[in-house]
Amino acid sequence: MDLRFTPEENAFRDEVRAFLAENLDPAVHEKLKSRDYAGKADLVAWTRILNAHGWGAPHWPVEYGGTGWDPMRQYIFLEELQKFPAPQPLAFGVNMVGPVIYTFGSKAQKERFLPRIRNLDDWWCQGFSEPGSGSDLASLKTRAVRDGDHYVVNGQKTWTTMAQHADWIFCLVRTDIAAKKQEGISFLLIDMKTPGIEVRPIVTMDGGAEVNEVFLTDVRVPVENLVGEENKGWDYAKFLLGNERTNIARIGVSKQRIARIRELAALEFSDGRPLIEDERFREKLAAIEIDLKALELTQLRVVAADAKRGNTGKPDPASSILKIKGSEIQQATTHLLMEVMGPYALPYQPQDEVGRNEPFDGPDYAAPTAPSYFNNRKVSIYGGSNEIQKNIIAKAVLGL
Amino acid sequence: MDFDLTEEQSLIKDQLDRLLKDRYAFEDRKKYMAAAEGFSPDMWSAYAEMGLMALPFAEEHGGIGGGPVDTMIVMESFGRVLALEPYFATVVLGGGFLRAGASDEQKAELIPGIADGSAKYAFAQMERGARYDLAHVSTVAKRDGSGWTLSGAKSLVLHGDSADKLIVTARTAGKPGDEAGVGVFVVDASAEGVSRRGYPTQDGLRAAEISFENARADHVLGEAGNGMPLVRAVVDQAVAALSAEAVGVMSAMHALTVDYIKVRKQFGVAIGQFQVLQHKAVDMFIATEQMRSIAMFATMMADSDDATERARAMHAAKAELGRGGKLAGENAIQLHGGVGMTAEYAVSHYFKRLTMMNTLFGDGDWHLRKLAAMGGLFDKAA
Ligand SMILES: Cc1cc2nc3c(=O)[nH]c(=O)nc-3n(C[C@H](O)[C@H](O)[C@H](O)COP(=O)(O)OP(=O)(O)OC[C@H]3O[C@@H](n4cnc5c(N)ncnc54)[C@H](O)[C@@H]3O)c2cc1C
Ligand SMILES: Cc1cc2nc3c(=O)[nH]c(=O)nc-3n(C[C@H](O)[C@H](O)[C@H](O)COP(=O)(O)OP(=O)(O)OC[C@H]3O[C@@H](n4cnc5c(N)ncnc54)[C@H](O)[C@@H]3O)c2cc1C
Numbered sequence: 001m002d003l004r005f006t007p008e009e010n011a012f013r014d015e016v017r018a019f020l021a022e023n024l025d026p027a028v029h030e031k032l033k034s035r036d037y038a039g040k041a042d043l044v045a046w047t048r049i050l051n052a053h054g055w056g057a058p059h060w061p062v063e064y065g066g067t068g069w070d071p072m073r074q075y076i077f078l079e080e081l082q083k084f085p086a087p088q089p090l091a092f093g094v095n096m097v098g099p100v101i102y103t104f105g106s107k108a109q110k111e112r113f114l115p116r117i118r119n120l121d122d123w124w125c126q127g128f129s130e131p132g133s134g135s136d137l138a139s140l141k142t143r144a145v146r147d148g149d150h151y152v153v154n155g156q157k158t159w160t161t162m163a164q165h166a167d168w169i170f171c172l173v174r175t176d177i178a179a180k181k182q183e184g185i186s187f188l189l190i191d192m193k194t195p196g197i198e199v200r201p202i203v204t205m206d207g208g209a210e211v212n213e214v215f216l217t218d219v220r221v222p223v224e225n226l227v228g229e230e231n232k233g234w235d236y237a238k239f240l241l242g243n244e245r246t247n248i249a250r251i252g253v254s255k256q257r258i259a260r261i262r263e264l265a266a267l268e269f270s271d272g273r274p275l276i277e278d279e280r281f282r283e284k285l286a287a288i289e290i291d292l293k294a295l296e297l298t299q300l301r302v303v304a305a306d307a308k309r310g311n312t313g314k315p316d317p318a319s320s321i322l323k324i325k326g327s328e329i330q331q332a333t334t335h336l337l338m339e340v341m342g343p344y345a346l347p348y349q350p351q352d353e354v355g356r357n358e359p360f361d362g363p364d365y366a367a368p369t370a371p372s373y374f375n376n377r378k379v380s381i382y383g384g385s386n387e388i389q390k391n392i393i394a395k396a397v398l399g400l
Numbered sequence: 401m402d403f404d405l406t407e408e409q410s411l412i413k414d415q416l417d418r419l420l421k422d423r424y425a426f427e428d429r430k431k432y433m434a435a436a437e438g439f440s441p442d443m444w445s446a447y448a449e450m451g452l453m454a455l456p457f458a459e460e461h462g463g464i465g466g467g468p469v470d471t472m473i474v475m476e477s478f479g480r481v482l483a484l485e486p487y488f489a490t491v492v493l494g495g496g497f498l499r500a501g502a503s504d505e506q507k508a509e510l511i512p513g514i515a516d517g518s519a520k521y522a523f524a525q526m527e528r529g530a531r532y533d534l535a536h537v538s539t540v541a542k543r544d545g546s547g548w549t550l551s552g553a554k555s556l557v558l559h560g561d562s563a564d565k566l567i568v569t570a571r572t573a574g575k576p577g578d579e580a581g582v583g584v585f586v587v588d589a590s591a592e593g594v595s596r597r598g599y600p601t602q603d604g605l606r607a608a609e610i611s612f613e614n615a616r617a618d619h620v621l622g623e624a625g626n627g628m629p630l631v632r633a634v635v636d637q638a639v640a641a642l643s644a645e646a647v648g649v650m651s652a653m654h655a656l657t658v659d660y661i662k663v664r665k666q667f668g669v670a671i672g673q674f675q676v677l678q679h680k681a682v683d684m685f686i687a688t689e690q691m692r693s694i695a696m697f698a699t700m701m702a703d704s705d706d707a708t709e710r711a712r713a714m715h716a717a718k719a720e721l722g723r724g725g726k727l728a729g730e731n732a733i734q735l736h737g738g739v740g741m742t743a744e745y746a747v748s749h750y751f752k753r754l755t756m757m758n759t760l761f762g763d764g765d766w767h768l769r770k771l772a773a774m775g776g777l778f779d780k781a782a
Contacts, residue, residue: 134737136666159738204741205748211741270531270766272577280769335726342531343556343759346607348600362528362555370602374752377733378741385737387676 003297005076012073016080023049024086032085033260035368040123040165046087047120056118057094059246064102064114071307075246075300082252083259091247092124092161093117097170099243100187100236104228109189113168127157127171127190127214128237134159135388137172138181138234142216144173144188151175151188151226153196153219159382163199163212166192171216176231187233189225196220204378206371207348241384245319246303248383249326251296257333258292261285264365265340275340284339288332295325317396320389327379327386334373341369403696405473412455413473417480419446424481426746429604432484437562438598438606439484448517453491457499461511468637468702472644472695479648482746482753484605486520486559492641493558494521496634497567501584501621510565510586510619522563522589524554524610525631532762533577534569534631539612541570541583541624548585548620549593550612558760560608561598563589568612572625583624584631585617592616603756604749632707635761636714640702642757643695643717649757650688650728653750657681657732660739660747671735680731687724694720708774715771722764725754 005013028042038046050056059074060066069077081088089095098117101109116122133140142155153173163169169190176184190197196219202211228236262285265276275281302318338345344366380386394400405413423443432440447453455470457463464470471492478487495514498507513519530536539552550570560566566587574581587594593615598608622630658681661672671677694717701713729751733740740747758764771777 129738132665134666135671136668139666203743205743205752207743211738268531269529271533280765284765331730338755338759339763339765342763343526345759346556346601346756348602370752370755373755374602374748377730377751378738380734381737381741385734387674387734390676 003300005072009072009076013076013080016077017084019053020080020084020086023053024084028087029084032087033256034365036372037368038087040162043087043090044120044123047089047118050089051119056120057089057098060094060098060102060114060118064098064110065118071246071303072300075303078247079252079255082250083256085253085256088247090120090123092126092170093120093122095244095247096126096240097124097168097189100170100227100240103239104187104232104236106224108224109227113189122167123162123165125160125163125166125169125192125214127160127163127169129159130156131158135385137237138185140172140174140185142171142173143177144175144186144221146175146223147220149223150220151223153188153190153216153221155216157214157216158212159202160199160212160214161210163192163214164201164209168192169197169214170227172233172237175233179231182234184231185233185237186230187227187236188221189227190216190219190221191225194219194221204375206374208371208375242316242319244383245306245316245322246299248319249295249299249322250330251292251299251326254288254292254326254329254333257330257337258285258289261333261337261340264337267363267365268340268342270342281339284336288329288336291325291332292329295322295329298322298325317393320384320392323384324380324386324389330379331376334369334376337369338373341366345370345373405469409470409473412450412452412470413477415450416452416474416477419450420477420481420483424483426749429482429484433604438600438604439486439562443483444485445517447485447487452487453495453517454515456491456495457511457515461507462515463511468640468699471637471641471702472699475641475644476648476695479645479650479753480652482604482649482652482749486522486562488638488641488645489523489559489563490514490519490521492638493523493634494563494565494567496637497523497584497621497630500633501627501630502619506586506619506621513564519564520559520562521565521567522557522560522608523634524557524560524566524568524587526555526557527553527576528555530576532766534635535579535582535628536576537569537571537582538576539568539570541572541585541617542614544616548583548617548624549614550585550587550617551593551614553609553611555609557608557610559606560589560610561596561606565589566594566610567621568617569627569631570612570617579628581625582627582631584621584627586619586621587612587615587617591618601756603753605756629707632711636710637702639714639718639761640695640698642760643691643698643721646721646725646754646757647688647692647695649750649754650684650691650725653728653732653747653754654681654684654688656747656750657684657735661735664737664739677735680735684728684731687728691720691724712771712774712777715767715774716777718762718767719764719771721754722758722767725758726764729754 058067062068130140144151144153171188172185173188175186196217198215200213201209266274268275344362349367454463455466459465541548568585568587572583593613596608596610601607664671698713698717701710704710
């Protein structure tokens with residue numbers, strides 16, 4: 001056992017860092033650092049820089065434009081992006097639908113979609129959840145009925161992240177109503193420009209507009225946009241959800257936020273001295289760091305195991321541990337940042353892509369604090385809530 | 401011991417709850433928030449008609465002669481509907497300063513305006529870098545003939561943009577942090593030299609940045625250089641009132657959550673059937689009842705002349721608000737799933753209000769530290 005990175009891995013890390021420092025637009029860097037947020041245009045521009053360098057979808061197989069990095073390098077790359085911080089590639093494309101297409105899709109689908117995903121020519125969104133089907137995803141009701149060489153789709157998706165930007169949506173739809181609920185589901189790729197699709201924004205409690213309702217009324221989808229076999233969509237969905245092991249804990253994001261906490265706690269004063277000098281505060285920060293260090297090693301154990309046996313793409317209960325602890329740590333860091341800002345977390349400033357509207361006389365860096373704390377409540381809800389993740393561990397690991 | 405309300409108090413509570421039930425549904429609140437003032441002037445008048453503004457003042461000043469328990473009742477009911485009107489800023493803070501600090505003459509001049517609903521107040525206290533230290537005041541008060549003029553900048557003044565009168569702390573001597581040398585002044589918000597910029601807060605209320613440039617004070621409350629005991633007394637009363645409001649917020653939020661998990665179905669059953677959610681709902685319930693008890697304790701101590709014992713009670717209540725409020729608020733969102741994340745449903749607004757209440761007059765951990773430094777709650781009394 002040797003928990004150190006190899007010299008080659010360290011050299012690789014340096015290479016990634018140097019690339020980020022040289023190529024990321026400083027304005028975008030600053031936006032991410034101070035606001036946890038970069039806009040669509042920023043992400044598109046950045047993805048193209050990465051892709052031109054061959055890093056558009058590092059974890060994909062080389063034949064589809066991947067890098068051939070082992071899981072450890074993939075992990076290091078992502079962590080460096082998050083820590084820097086630089087925009088992360090759009091997960092709906094490169095992490096979700098991309099692997100489904102290259103694993104189960106037709107030759108025509110691979111040729112048509114994969115290069116455009118890597119370059120963010122197509123913005124993808126995920127149409128899984130429905131108003132009546134959240135945790136119980138397999139109960140979904142959106143119907144697709146075959147009509148000649150089309151499917152006609154009717155139903156409603158919800159919580160669809162960034163659907164307002166999307167060119168394409170990958171949907172789970174019911175193609176067999178007689179079968180057991182998991183067995184009548186298919187995986188369809190739908191062009192957002194198809195008539196009959198309406199996107200309505202859902203405003204979240206932080207004032208953001210990242211999620212939407214997507215209504216589908218008699219949407220005609222060519223049969224060639226079915227992925228794999230009809231009624232096998234649930235298998236592909238499980239593959240997609242289980243595929244997310246390297247990034248699910250978002251270790252780098254939490255590391256970056258801890259650095260931010262340190263930076264700002266040195267600027268904010270409490271009872272006549274910088275907050276960072278307050279012992280109680282430092283203990284709280286240290287406690288989160290312990291959690292994060294342990295989780296990082298748990299994450300690396302999973303990565304190392306993947307590297308050894310090859311990523312099977314099968315759901316692994318370990319991802320549930322990573323999801324639960326990762327989300328708890330993200331939430332703890334955003335809460336601690338609230339404490340750093342204290343009363344200055346109070347003013348509300350409408351979010352926009354460009355900048356601030358109504359500056360107030362407090363510190364500028366306080367503005368995103370409360371919205372970020374509010375917004376991060378989502379991480380224990382989406383992608384399988386923490387309760388659902390615990391059910392998975394109880395059943396799959398503990399045998400209960 | 402007697403935990404019961406008097407007949408008059410029950411009457412006030414019933415009447416207020418009926419008014420709020422009729423006119424403060426969540427959809428009404430959205431409309432009130434969108435108004436220019438950020439609250440409902442009509443509701444404000446309705447409260448005044450009910451006598452709520454007059455509640456804590458002596459009868460000789462046009463008041464009703466109520467005490468901290470009456471304030472507790474009102475604040476809890478306001479908490480339950482997330483009321484937006486500046487009752488806390490005007491009656492609890494502004495009124496608190498007048499009751500405890502004004503001379504008979506000043507009372508006779510100023511209290512009737514609050515009591516009849518015509519004057520709104522705000523407490524201009526916080527300054528950049530002060531955080532929760534009430535004595536961190538650098539705004540300067542200068543003698544000017546028989547009166548005073550003020551110069552400096554105040555931050556995060558709750559309801560400062562709609563106030564007619566401002567209670568302002570300013571320094572007559574010493575440096576920021578010194579307990580001595582702070583005066584409490586009453587300034588007309590439209591006086592020359594006062595400029596204000598209002599903005600919404602995260603919980604849907606309003607606040608303002610206010611600067612003073614040789615602005616004339618109309619009154620000094622008490623002795624100009626010895627205002628801190630007054631400030632601490634009034635802020636302690638305010639903490640008791642906030643604690644009561646938190647009880648209202650938490651109980652309404654809990655009710656919403658229990659209702660939701662009874663009707664939301666997943667896997668063919670109401671999610672309230674899942675034991676893990678039942679236990680979380682129970683934890684929220686326990687936190688709410690603990691908050692109710694500690695808020696009662698704070699209410700009982702709000703008027704105490706023993707500044708040390710009073711401070712202990714307030715530290716305890718505010719620490720519990722931080723801890724219990726976080727537990728209850730975060731679970732309320734979690735149990736609602738995606739719906740909890742939306743601005744459209746009420747539950748997130750309760751969570752946001754509780755979160756922001758934690759930052760007023762010291763967050764939970766700050767108060768915990770202060771209480772611990774004072775030797776805790778039980779060292780004497782037990
Ligand atoms: C910000 C955000 C972005 C999202 N983005 C997307 C997206 O892009 N695409 C997409 O398809 N979906 C998306 N989602 C949806 C997300 O996956 C669902 O919110 C999630 O699956 C939970 O479903 P629900 O909201 O219906 O909550 P529910 O399933 O109704 O859950 C409510 C509560 O009940 C608990 N619960 C449910 N079942 C059980 C059980 N068996 N045992 C114990 N507790 C249980 C849950 O843990 C939760 O606490 C997003 C959600 C959010 C909040
Ligand atoms: C120090 C001590 C003194 C005692 N004195 C007395 C006495 O004087 N007279 C007397 O009659 N008994 C007495 N008891 C017994 C006590 O009442 C039982 O221990 C108790 O009822 C739990 O039963 P159990 O030990 O069989 O545990 P179990 O009932 O087997 O419980 C084991 C675990 O499962 C949990 N559990 C059980 N059912 C559920 C459920 N439906 N949902 C969720 N979790 C559940 C429990 O909370 C516990 O964590 C005493 C026990 C102790 C430890």
